[in-house]
Amino acid sequence: MTSAFTQAHITYAAVVPMLVVFGAALVGVLVEAFLPRSRRYWAQLAITLVGIVASFLTLVLSARNHKGVTAGAAVVIDGPALMLQGTVLVISFLAVLLMAERFDLSAPDAFTQSGASVPGSPMETNAVKLGATTTEVFPLVLFSIGGMMLFVSAGDLLVMFIALEVLSLPLYILTGLARRRRLLSQEASLKYFLLGAFSSAFFLFGSALVYGATGIIKFGDLASSIGTVTGKDDILIPGAFLIAVGLLFKVGAVPFHTWTPDVYQGAPTPVSGFMSTTVKVAAFGAMLRMFYVALDGLAWNWQPVLAVVAVLTMAVGAIFAVTQTDMKRLLAYSSISHAGFLLVGVVALNKTGLSGTMFYLVAYSFTTLAAFGMIPLVRSAGSEATHLSQWAGLGKTSPVLAAVFSFLLLGFAGIPLTSGFTAKFALFSGAVGHGATWLVVVAMLMSAITAFVYVRVIVLMYFSEPNGDTHVLMPSALTGIAVTVGALATLILGVAPAPLLNLAQHSALFIR
Numbered sequence: 001m002t003s004a005f006t007q008a009h010i011t012y013a014a015v016v017p018m019l020v021v022f023g024a025a026l027v028g029v030l031v032e033a034f035l036p037r038s039r040r041y042w043a044q045l046a047i048t049l050v051g052i053v054a055s056f057l058t059l060v061l062s063a064r065n066h067k068g069v070t071a072g073a074a075v076v077i078d079g080p081a082l083m084l085q086g087t088v089l090v091i092s093f094l095a096v097l098l099m100a101e102r103f104d105l106s107a108p109d110a111f112t113q114s115g116a117s118v119p120g121s122p123m124e125t126n127a128v129k130l131g132a133t134t135t136e137v138f139p140l141v142l143f144s145i146g147g148m149m150l151f152v153s154a155g156d157l158l159v160m161f162i163a164l165e166v167l168s169l170p171l172y173i174l175t176g177l178a179r180r181r182r183l184l185s186q187e188a189s190l191k192y193f194l195l196g197a198f199s200s201a202f203f204l205f206g207s208a209l210v211y212g213a214t215g216i217i218k219f220g221d222l223a224s225s226i227g228t229v230t231g232k233d234d235i236l237i238p239g240a241f242l243i244a245v246g247l248l249f250k251v252g253a254v255p256f257h258t259w260t261p262d263v264y265q266g267a268p269t270p271v272s273g274f275m276s277t278t279v280k281v282a283a284f285g286a287m288l289r290m291f292y293v294a295l296d297g298l299a300w301n302w303q304p305v306l307a308v309v310a311v312l313t314m315a316v317g318a319i320f321a322v323t324q325t326d327m328k329r330l331l332a333y334s335s336i337s338h339a340g341f342l343l344v345g346v347v348a349l350n351k352t353g354l355s356g357t358m359f360y361l362v363a364y365s366f367t368t369l370a371a372f373g374m375i376p377l378v379r380s381a382g383s384e385a386t387h388l389s390q391w392a393g394l395g396k397t398s399p400v401l402a403a404v405f406s407f408l409l410l411g412f413a414g415i416p417l418t419s420g421f422t423a424k425f426a427l428f429s430g431a432v433g434h435g436a437t438w439l440v441v442v443a444m445l446m447s448a449i450t451a452f453v454y455v456r457v458i459v460l461m462y463f464s465e466p467n468g469d470t471h472v473l474m475p476s477a478l479t480g481i482a483v484t485v486g487a488l489a490t491l492i493l494g495v496a497p498a499p500l501l502n503l504a505q506h507s508a509l510f511i512r
Helices: 012-034 037-061 079-099 137-153 157-175 182-214 219-228 233-251 260-266 269-294 296-322 327-348 351-377 399-413 419-434 437-462 477-495 498-507
Strands: 068-070 075-077 378-380 470-472
Touching: 012 037, 012 068, 012 075, 012 137, 037 079, 037 137, 075 079, 075 137, 079 137, 079 269, 079 351, 079 477, 079 498, 137 157, 137 269, 157 182, 157 233, 157 269, 182 219, 182 233, 182 260, 219 269, 219 296, 233 269, 233 296, 233 327, 260 269, 260 327, 269 296, 269 327, 269 351, 296 327, 296 437, 327 351, 327 419, 327 437, 351 378, 351 399, 351 419, 351 477, 351 498, 399 419, 399 437, 399 477, 419 437, 419 477, 419 498
Parallel strands: none
Antiparallel strands: 068 075, 378 470
């Protein structure tokens, strides 16, 4: 009697980067359980950073030399998977540095001209350290990173759903860990949980419909069978759209964006930076694999709908950003508009659009993480000064911070000599080649609106009188490294983008 099941062969050299991350996360859980509280911080930080670095090294030295389908076609290691996994690891390393920051409120201001403390501020009255006092954030981050790496390399619907859950569940907890805005943070955590629940439900229901129509869950087999399925379009097409809805929830596309600004505002700022970058990279990586591989045969059905969603996302993100008075909500709506720009690359459905989307994800992630890393430095009355009025006059009182933040905003706007300009040019080239020139025209108009938003903040910092209650903290090397790397990447990818562009072009090939 023969078995109905065959043993799946696993190429461990290809999946070892994910195994390293999950292994480090498990070690972190044991450290949290058995190590004394006084020694957990440095142990967890070391385990997390070493785990991320080790994973990246194995990706470069091992996984990239073993491309192919493995684990019974459940995992696919190809060019896009490797590039996006590497992006997640690099950005996560910088995000962990931000999460590990502990501001010493007794130290002098970092970027002020005088370095004098503000009378009555916590800098003058105590020396409390803020930051990652809850060390469980580190293993949670590692589990989420592992889920993201699996998400972009999933080879079937079931594994992609599991990866979606693994990357999302830790983020619900991380969102609720803001100590000084506890109620707002808990509200954000609940809203993010509900968004994630909707995303998972739509994705799972859509996967069930697709399986019911084809009897297949593997992307490669699904792509080759869609054209041969007859009489089941009434199940297959709705299933494909429900899967798309589940993924659009994760990228914050309109109309599935409603609570995204609330989540960004309520979560701890380093966690907001982590979510706005790595989650977007992972979600768009999964979306590219879904539409470019599994659902390629249904392009005539999903491309027009996705183009409309892209227009709505760009418009809502840009227009609502104009009305924002909170810096984190402003960056949240900026993130929504950038999701719309990225959808233009997905709609292109060609190699240029794929490479442009991956380059854009890298460039956007560095700039965004650096921007979120600078927000906690600006303080007022012992807490983050996130209201725009509190940033008035920082160009006079904190010229270095204002200059770096202004440069990052110009990168968001896509000004030449920044990574934003190069990224938009690379991304929109694919859409023009596909014939969606009208979509690029809309994107350029929305870019002009968002540019007004960013320039308004720059004008506020340089041409308004300083707010006497606002001061800037001295960052440690952790935040300094993260912000410096993000700002330098924004500059280098704008001045000399060729190496990364060539890497994106060489990586823009899915294995079916």
